[in-house]
Amino acid sequence: MKLPFAFLMVWALCFPCAKVQSQQPSSPLASSFLEYQELKKATPYRFQWESLGPVLNSARVEAVQIDESKPGTMYAAFGSGNLWKTVDNGLKWKAIFEDQPVLGIGDIALAPSNPDIIYLGSGESLRKSRNFTMPGNGIYKSNDGGETWKHCGLDDSWHIGEIAVHPTDPNIAVVAVMGHFWSTNENRGIYRTLDGGETWEHVLYVDEKTGANDVVISHSDPNVMYASMWENNPGVSGGNSAVYVSADGGASWKKSVNGFPQGPGIGRIGLAVSYSNPLKAYALVDNREKEASAEVYRTLDGGKHWKRTHDDDLLINSVLWYFSDIYVNPKNDEDIYGLGVRMAHSANGGTDFELVGGDVYHLFPSDADGLHLDHCELWINPLNPDHMAVGNDGGLYVTYDKGGSWLHHNNIPAGEFYDIALDTQDPYLIYGGTQDDASVYGPAVAWNPNYADDWKYLWVDAWSGGDGCVSQVDPDDPNTVYFSSQNGAVRRKDMESGRSKSVKPKLPANHNGTLHYNFVAPYRLSHFDGKTMYHAGNYIFKSTNRGDDWTLISKDLSISSDPDKKSVAAGAFAESPIRPGHLYMGTDKGAFWITMDDGATWTERSKGLPNAYIRSIVPSKYDESRIYMTLTGLNYDDLSNHIYVSGDNGKNWKKMQGNLPNEPANVIYEDPIYENVLYAGMYRGVYVSVDRGGTWALLGDSLPAVAVADMEIEKRSKDLIVATHGRGIYKINIGPLHEVMASGFPLNENTLFTIPTIKRPYVNDTHRDMDYNTAYKVPITFWSTKEQDATLKVFDAKDALLWSTQIDAKEGINQYRWDLVVERETSDAPYFIHYDKFIEKGSYTLVLEIQNDTLEGQMNIEERTKR
Known part of the structure; x- marks a missing residue:
């Protein structure tokens, strides 16, 4: 029976294929982020948080990418600890995805034709019920190497497994959306954009319980794509887990089952396609139908037929629900790597495998031996396949000899x-x-x-x-x-x-x-x-x-x-x-x-x-x-x-x-001195209430937007120590807050708070140079009755001015962290070392000039006798 043209037009309008991001419900993280921003702007408690690290044990890297044209430029995406970038081969790193509504990152992809274009899929791809698996709100894109970001829709995706970008057209990308982890939703599967993320097509969908885990594009024929679907939510049944193949650039997909394992025990599936032959592809399968779950399958005809490559069990994995990724050498499609708890390498198309280990050298000393387990993503340099980088639960590891030796970049404070x-x-x-x-x-x-x-x-x-x-x-x-x-x-x-x-x-x-x-x-x-x-x-x-x-x-x-x-x-x-x-x-x-x-x-x-x-x-x-x-x-x-x-x-x-x-709220803490003062560790930062939970304010404006897992107050020093799940450990001293409470909140006059005893940096022997590893900034804290200009000055016992700085004070507590340097000197002399002159041991007067007030405090500087 032929349907009337008018009916067909109505049907097409009701079930469109393109421009879908406007139809997806907004993530709750978007609205709560706006609330967070308002409280950050309005806080009267502008404490400056100190990062304490640590970095020796690093943290879990969910995705890693390197700019092959500038191999010193690397990107490491931590699951809940931001996207970090280095331009000097990993000596210095900068978090470049700050002040965004989401914390979790599932994948990042550099456009092969323009590596300054970055697609970021928010929402971790690790499915674990530990209260810190961070969801996201879709795709973000940067056109300038991460300097600025634009949200590009797919708001209801929540967790993204993979992003693949067209090899020559950076406006074409496909995204594997895993969807909600613990509840059903329809906005999952494979999405495609042809206009750089402005609009999206939902090109592959199975059902509300089946998400997409992986998607790859053939480099030699971008019309050929392979995608994997994973039925995992709620529960893990696997009946709909399968590989799909597209021969028309992702517009349509066909299920690829001939020779491929099927059944309720099929879990995550990772995919890789040959760089030179679009019909040759590999799949790493979590096949729980068998006792040894990791299996590699290969197709030589574009998915029409699959065959297991190996006779012996591939014992790299017991938790393939976690990772299950496979990669192919860009210059040799018989050379493949499978990621699981361990990393396995085959030089003969998967017939035989050996575990990848190698010698590990840490950028900073660490007692951890060997290559960390639980591998999340591998990057292989297309120009030099001996150069690889892997992100795993232990951080970022880089090799230049194909895994013979690795450099562990344990210099990023992203501890979970x-x-x-x-x-x-x-x-x-x-x-x-x-x-x-x-x-x-x-x-x-x-x-x-x-x-x-x-x-x-x-x-x-x-x-x-x-x-x-x-x-x-x-x-x-x-x-x-x-x-x-x-x-x-x-x-x-x-x-x-x-x-x-x-x-x-x-x-x-x-x-x-x-x-x-x-x-x-x-x-x-x-x-x-x-x-x-x-x-x-x-x-x-x-x-x-x-x-x-x-x-x-x-x-x-x-x-x-x-x-x-x-x-x-x-x-x-x-x-x-x-x-x-x-x-x-x-x-x-x-x-x-x-x-x-x-x-x-x-x-x-x-x-x-x-x-x-x-x-x-x-x-x-x-x-x-x-x-x-x-x-x-x-x-x-x-x-x-x-x-x-x-x-x-x-x-x-x-x-x-x-x-x-x-x-989400993670932890609450009661002040040890003041009954009405409470602290709350939230999804984004620490809040304080001085009326026992009636009203709250963000505590400090310098703590990154990160999940706070735990907190403790050291009662003698009044240090508040905060453990985050993604950015390590931070501290502030709440002594000034206690002074405010003792006088009655809020204060009605400008006030300079007590200055803690300070130790100057340790002075080395022989040349009397400063040990900069012991140079710590001192917090100078004061209360301002309104937004106004303020000046801090330090005078010696003879009333000589040693140091001063201007501050744009806000209403409430303000804090400036001083490095104790009173004079800086430059010199071209070949053996000159004393560029910074630090304040000497002794008693000094700290003066706060604010409005018509001149407030004085005592500053005591002690010598540090030990490193």
Whole structure:
């Protein structure tokens, strides 16, 4: 039957193929980013955050690209830690994707015909439910090497697996959209643009559960493209996972199944096409239909037929859901590389494979040996295939001899931290666990990119990484430190001997239950006895002898009275700081439990809480009935703010968002001195409230927009230490905020705050030159009653002016970080070294001239006696 022309026209208008980005719903990240920007602009707390690094253990690189025409120009995209660029072969790096609505990056692609054109696919491609898998809001594009960016639509994509750009026309690109990870959506599959991202066509779609994982364009015939689809959401069934081939530049696609594995166990599929033969392509398949899941298939006829290339099992992978990528040498299409937990190389088209290792040299010293595991992307230089770069969970590695040796660029502060802890030494040390880069510890001093940091591994596994989760330090004995890896594997370490032992609890032998843990499982040392510790899975355990023996003190708390809150295990655990035996546990689905008798009886008090992951529980130190809590829905595609407070031990809960952005909240912290002061670690930065959650303000305007995972306050120094998941560790000193609170917020007069004691840089022996690795800036902080000009001056004991600077002060707290240099000198003398003259040891007067006020403070400079 022929349909009327008018009907066909209506059908075409209702189901258009092109210009789709305007039809996709906007990501919640776009609106919450606008709220963040407004609060950043309006904050009265302009503290200047210090980056503490660390960099020795690096972080997970999701994508890597190098400009083949200028090989010193490299790009490394960290999963949740920004896109970094170097133009000097990796000596110095700059984050170039700042101040954007999204944190997660799935892929980047340089246009082969013009490498200054960069396409960026936002939203991580690693599908992991650990509360920090960052979604995105589509495609971004730069025409100037990352100096400026334009959002190019595909707002509802959330997670992007791959971008392929036409070899000669930079306006043509295809994108593999994975879609929402934890819920269904229709805006997934393969998209194509012919006009540089102005409009998009949805050219390949299977269903709302099947996303696109990979897409490649033939270099010798760009009309030929290969794409892989992955059915993974919700759940992992794989029935629709398959390869598709296009012979018309991506306009239409045909499923390619002849000889290719099919079934519910088919997972991620990576693709590569020969540079010289468009009909020759490879696929690396996560085939869970077989015990050894990694398989390589090859087609020689453009996807009409596929054949497995190898007889022996390819043992590179046990988690192909993570990566599953394959690459072909641009000058030899029999030379291929498969990425998984390990990297495998074949010189004969996949018949035989060998694992890629090689010698690893770190840019800065590191105890990590060997090439890190868990490989995300490989770049091969088309002009010199011996030159390669790989991004993996350990960072960026570059080789010039085809994997014989690698340079590890561990000089980028992009650590993905889960948790931090402080010890009680003076000066204190910071301990923290990271995503697959182990646990580290180090001093709270500013990171200097010109020098190796002073951080060390608390532990590192035999493969140069391992997930570091929770750290704890014995408050009475800083030589005793606890650390954990995934799923509750906690160990106690004697720092002097360097040896540790497992103290992970087990259910009693006669118990018929099953013990489960979340990936980052909480355990805590007691506030009242450093030898007492608690460990939380779906059951709660208590030890009174530092984990040598455990007692089960709960039933299975994953079973809620609300079926929708059925959980895996604990997401957070806390002990009251003022009442022994008052314990609190929250699960990954919003079930909250309390005991007031040290675990003898547990009561569920979940009514009014969302079905989200409880990440942070803070029983108040001022009121034993008050509890603060943060929950995140990131694991469930819920990007809302969930901060709650209870004034009656959880019987009733009240949402405490106030004017905070509607974005995920990760951690809440109570000030150790002022009851009404709270701190919140959010999806983008740290906020402070001085009215117990009624209103909030961004704390400092210099912290990058990054997810804050944990925070601690060192009570003697009043340092606020913040662990981020993507940009390492930062600190500020909240002493000035406490001065404001003591006088009454807000202040009604200009005020110069107390200046901390300062140590000038260490002076080296023999030539008396300065050790710049010990040159730290001092924060000078003052309150301005309005926006106005201000001048800072330093005078010596004879009232001689040594230094001054002009500041455009804003209303509220202002901070300037001074490098202590009072004079700079230049010289062409061949052996001249004293270019900077630092302020000498002694007492000085700091003067703040602001409006009609002249305010004075004392500045004491001490000599640094140790490096």
